[in-house]
Amino acid sequence: MSLTVNGSVGAETEAVVREVAAAHRAERGPLLEILHGVQERLGCVPPEAVQVLADELNLSYADVHGVVSFYHDFRSEPAGRTTVRVCEAEACQSVGARDLVARLKEQYGAAHGDTTADRSLTVERVFCFGNCALGPTVEINGRLHGRVDPDRLGSLVDKELGR
Known part of the structure; x- marks a missing residue:
């Protein structure tokens, strides 16, 4: 369109x-x-x-x-078919959130604010989901996931992408 x-x-x-x-x-x-x-x-x-x-x-x-x-929720361009939001608040940073962002960049070529060229994935930064005790936390297509490590993140994203 x-x-x-x-x-x-x-x-x-x-x-x-x-x-x-x-x-x-x-x-x-x-x-x-x-x-x-x-x-x-x-x-x-x-x-x-x-x-x-x-x-x-x-x-x-x-x-x-x-x-x-x-407001960071508003986009000027459509998001990818899969949206991954990574918590970057202090509690999640202290237990590995930066490693999650690094994995997304390495494996999919998208970091905060990026959408892949094929529009399959958008990565966004969030500052707290209120799930601090279960950090690091990510939200994938509106579904919250706690205690996510880089390998689990890759699996979750691959599943959403149908890989």
Whole structure:
């Protein structure tokens, strides 16, 4: 799906953004809900959608962009089919989280913020899942896994990737 046409907002993207905004317009402070809805529908919050949202909500471009860029859950490009989120908080770091990130980079070619060229895998950094006693912790496609070592991580990811 092409999100832009000659640098402007694509008709499909604009329609989705306006539809999601309309569904939440009556809510108080709806921006976060709208952004989540847009990302759910499009797989991301494309940069060209920011102005459409600003217009829809009578906000400045800077207001909307500031929210999108502040929250790490919002992506400007679609994630891979499998998303691995690695906890990098102190408790998980102390029991091997950095080794997990190194394994992902070595085995799959993706570290924090990366998506593989074939869009099969996206790796993200998280600062605490609240699972500190069972660290290091990773989340793979929304499922939490504790006490993960590099070998187990490789097995879990391979299973998700169908390898």
